[in-house]
Amino acid sequence: MAWSAPxxxxxxxxxxxxxFNQYVRDNLNQTAPALASAAxxxxxxxxxxxxxxxxxxxxxxSTTQTTTSTSYVDLTTPGPAITVTTGTIAIALYNISTSxxxxxxxxxxxxxxxxxxxxxxxxxxxxxxxxxxxTNFNRCGAAHVFTGLTPGSNTFTLKYKVGSGTGSFSNREIxxxxx
Amino acid sequence: xxxxxxxxxxxxxxxxxxQFNTFIRDNFNECPTSKASTPGSYFVxxxxxxxxxxxxxxxxxxxxxxxxxxxxxxLTTPVSVGPTVxxxxxxxxxxxLYCNMTNTAxxxxxxxxxxxxxxxFTNSLSTSIQLSNIGGQRIGGVxxxxxxxxGVNTFTAKYHVSSGTGTFSxxxxxxLPF
Numbered sequence: 001m002a003w004s005a006p007x008x009x010x011x012x013x014x015x016x017x018x019x020f021n022q023y024v025r026d027n028l029n030q031t032a033p034a035l036a037s038a039a040x041x042x043x044x045x046x047x048x049x050x051x052x053x054x055x056x057x058x059x060x061x062s063t064t065q066t067t068t069s070t071s072y073v074d075l076t077t078p079g080p081a082i083t084v085t086t087g088t089i090a091i092a093l094y095n096i097s098t099s100x101x102x103x104x105x106x107x108x109x110x111x112x113x114x115x116x117x118x119x120x121x122x123x124x125x126x127x128x129x130x131x132x133x134x135t136n137f138n139r140c141g142a143a144h145v146f147t148g149l150t151p152g153s154n155t156f157t158l159k160y161k162v163g164s165g166t167g168s169f170s171n172r173e174i175x176x177x178x179x
Numbered sequence: 180x181x182x183x184x185x186x187x188x189x190x191x192x193x194x195x196x197x198q199f200n201t202f203i204r205d206n207f208n209e210c211p212t213s214k215a216s217t218p219g220s221y222f223v224x225x226x227x228x229x230x231x232x233x234x235x236x237x238x239x240x241x242x243x244x245x246x247x248x249x250x251x252x253x254l255t256t257p258v259s260v261g262p263t264v265x266x267x268x269x270x271x272x273x274x275x276l277y278c279n280m281t282n283t284a285x286x287x288x289x290x291x292x293x294x295x296x297x298x299x300f301t302n303s304l305s306t307s308i309q310l311s312n313i314g315g316q317r318i319g320g321v322x323x324x325x326x327x328x329x330g331v332n333t334f335t336a337k338y339h340v341s342s343g344t345g346t347f348s349x350x351x352x353x354x355l356p357f
Contacts, residue, residue, distance in 0.1 A: 017190040173305070
């Protein structure tokens with residue numbers, strides 16, 4: 001049952017079983033301990049007086065794979081990708097090791113969202129390396145807060161492209177904090 | 180006392196002191212409001228029906244120090260350990276790494292971390308940030324470490340190169356435990 005704003009007791013009135021069940025039992029069942037179902041969950045609001053447990057999640061692909069595409073695509077092994085239940089907001093944190101066959105040529109990694117929502121990968125939240133010597137690998141991370149998601153099951157997938165040359169991508173990791 | 184699924188009251192029955200203590204007192208004492216002790220903490224689950232207060236940790240070492248080690252190790256020139264963060268965790272924690280890195284050669288330089296305490300974990304390429312550039316650049320990354328042993332865990336930055344001499348400064352490590 002949903003949360004009910006706790007009643008105000010009145011001196012001399014009878015506290016009934018129905019009131020106990022509504023204001024004590026059912027409200028306690030909406031608190032964090034009652035909703036905790038496994039370790040390492042966090043709690044977020046899903047609306048007024050409503051909580052849900054969420055699980056920060058991670059996925060990775062270690063294999064080094066390449067692309068020459070100048071628009072965002074999957075590599076031979078797509079992803080990594082994470083499917084989680086979210087509200088309207090999710091935080092994506094991603095790390096990739098990249099290099100390019102050509103000197104001073106860019107490699108891009110970004111995140112697309114599918115499922116309940118549809119968001120294409122964009123330069124606006126890409127992890128970009130450029131201006132490096134050819135075949136030199138660099139690994140760092142980026143973060144993006146997705147807002148305006150459609151609540152429900154959403155899949156977050158890393159996508160890749162280059163400015164030119166052949167981009168190599170390895171130790172690809174994506175982490176999602178669903179809110 | 181642990182959480183107990185709230186009883187269902189029955190009209191006409193007596194509500195005892197024991198029931199109050201079990202289903203109201205003890206259950207409220209398991210809620211975040213009761214457990215909140217310090218500003219800036221947050222709450223996570225540690226198991227079914229169990230929540231615990233957590234604190235993020237951060238450490239910063241400004242010192243510029245170098246290494247020629249080709250396996251993750253403390254910096255040696257001058258000797259400079261860390262940064263180091265010790266926090267109470269369950270199985271997951273976000274680890275934030277940031278560092279300014281340069282190399283005397285156009286070779287790889289890495290910053291990663293070891294975990295000690297409840298967990299024993301040795302730094303790896305998949306839990307690192309890396310530059311292959313002579314010129315110094317400051318970069319960062321966030322790793323979700325998801326196979327910790329619950330308990331008190333210490334995260335210590337470690338460094339290595341593929342060749343040449345790597346120099347590391349403005350070193351920061353933060354941990355957000357779950």
